[in-house]
Amino acid sequence: VLVLVRSPLPRLRALLQRCWGRLERGLWPSVFGGQSPPWGAALAVQGLALVPQGINDAEAPSLLESVVWMAAPKHRRTIEVNRCRRRNPNKLIEVKRNIDVCPECGNLKQKHVLCGYCYAKVKEETRLIRMEIYKKEGGPFNTPTVETVVLYEGEKPTEKDEGKRIIERARKRPSWFVQN
C-alpha cells in the first residue's frame, strides 16, 4: 500500500514515516521479522457476565419486605412514672461541697480554684504593669536581656536589683504585693 504524503516540513515527514513504520511493524510482524513479539490469541473476556435477570420481571415489592421496622412507644408514660424518672437522684444536679471562704477578701471560692476577686485584682495590676513595660520598650520585639523589677512610689532599688530593668508604678505599694 503506497501512501503519498506531501508535506513541506521535513520534521513532520520524518515523524509520519516513523509512525507509519511502527504501524506496519505492528500489522505485519512476520514481514519485518523478530523485532516485536508475535501476537498470540488472547482470551476474550465478556464484561458483566452477571446480568441481573429479575429486574424487569419482578413486580412491585410488597409492603412487608421493603419497610424497615423501628421501635416506638406502645403506651403513654404516666406522669407518676415520668416524675420517678426525672427526679431520680442520678438525674439531679450534684451538690458541691468544695466551696470555702477566701481568707483574704471573704468571697466564696472553690477549694482547688483561685479566688475570683483576688485574681481580678492581681490581673488588673498586671495589666497596668504591662502597660508601663510597653511604654518603656517603645515598640514590639524589644524584649531586654535582663531581669525586670517593679518599684512603687518612694522605693529605691536595693543591691539585689543591681542589673535589672526598673519599671515604675505611680502608686503606693499594695499590701498583697510583698517586696522581695
Added chain:
Amino acid sequence: MRLSVAAAISHGRVYRRFGLSPRSRLDLLRNLVTALVRHERIETPWARADEMRGYAERLIDYAKRGDKDERAMRMADFWLTEKDLIHKLFKVLAPRFQPHPGSYTRLLQIPNRDGLDRAKMAVIELKGNPLPPLVRPRRDSDKTLLNQLLKGYRQDAQRAAAA
C-alpha cells in the same frame, strides 16, 4: 487475635488533640510557649496550659545547656516564633532557673470563663517572675493546737535556759 486497635479506643494516649491537625496542634502550643516566655504569665484554657507546660519546661532544660549547643539553639529557634525571645531565654531564664532541678512553671486553676462556653481556665506562670504573686503563702494561725504546743515548748526551753 486483634492486631489493630479499634476506633474510639485511646488507652494510654498521652497527647491531647488540639486544632485541625497534629501540625496545627504544635503551632498552637508553640504560640502559647512564645507568649509564656514573653509575658511570663498567661491565662488560657486548662487543657492547653497543661499540654504546653511539658513543652515549656523541656525548652528551659534545653536552654540550660547553653546557647553554644547546636540542638538547644535549633529547639529555641523552632519553639519561639519571636526571635528576640531567644535572647531572653538564654540570657535571662536559663540563669534564673540554673539552681532549680525542674518544675519551672506554676499552673493554677481560675474560675470558669465568662463567655458562653464556661471553659475551665488556668493561669500558667514562670516561677520567679517580677509580676505580683497570685497566691500568698499562708502561715497557720497562732491559735492552732500544734502552734500552741510548740509555743509552750519554746517557753519551757527559755525558762530552763534562764534558770
